[in-house]
Amino acid sequence: TFCNHTEIEKLLDTSESDQDRELIGDFTKPCVLSTVEGKHQDLKYITPEMMVSALSGQLHHVVERIVVIDCRYPYEFEGGHIKGALNLYQEEQVEEYLLRTPIAPLSPDHRVLLVFHCEFSSERGPRMCRFVRERDRTMNEYPNLHYPEIYILKGGYKEFFPHFRMQCEPQGYRPMHHQDFKEDLRKFRLKSRTWAGERSKRGLYSRLKKL
Known part of the structure; x- marks a missing residue:
């Protein structure tokens, strides 16, 4: 079921709650999306409703682009995914797409948001989200970041699909x-594990574990 207009306005109304909102990763401003409690305390979670509100263009005055990163394996993605999502399930793919040439907003007043998810958003999505933040930190002088505003879709595709089937293509869940x-x-x-193993020899994984 889609949120009605009043619910969307309520979700996106930042005026009253700006003081209560968490700050984005470079500490310059509050998060533009309302966050909720999630499994990992260090990550920022949004609900499927919040995701749909954001993707519907309601925030175009502050958000230039929302990049949805689906960390599931290709056969899962092909069975149904959120429209416009990118299927990046290996660290090297994410690094290539997001960090080799970082996506910067054209206007300094606008933001680029990243939203990560997997099937349940309990392992693969959070792991990839942390990987991006860790690499981003090493590339920039603290507290600057290419992507200061990153989120996890709470409940993952499993939670999103039954409520927002029309936002998925194909309309299925594998x-x-x-x-x-x-x-x-x-x-x-095996592919993911092999690649992770190679990285760990260079010490990246030990750094990630300390995050």
Whole structure:
């Protein structure tokens, strides 16, 4: 069910709650999206409703672009994903897309937001979100960041799909542990693990664990 206009206005009304909002990663301003409690205390979570409100263009006066990063494996993504989402499930893909040439807003008054998710947003999405923040910190003089405003979609695609099917393409949901894709799961897990193992030799993973 879509939020009605009043609910959207309520979700996006920043005037009364600016003082209460958490600051973005470079501490220059409050988060533009309302956040909720989530599994990982160090990450900022938004609800599926908040995500849809933001994607509907209601924030165009302050948000230039919202990049949705779906960290699920390709067979999950192909079975149904949020319209416009990017399927980046390996750290090297995320680094290539987001950090090699960082996406900067054309206007200093506007923001670029990143929203990460996976199936449940409990492991893969949060891990990738932390990876981007860690790499971003090493590339910039503290507290400056290329992406100061990053979020996790709470509940992941599993929570999003039943309520906002019309925002998904194709309109389906293929779980990670789907019977027909056991071999794919094994292959992608191995791929991710191998790559992570190579990185750990260079000390990146030990730094990530300390975040």
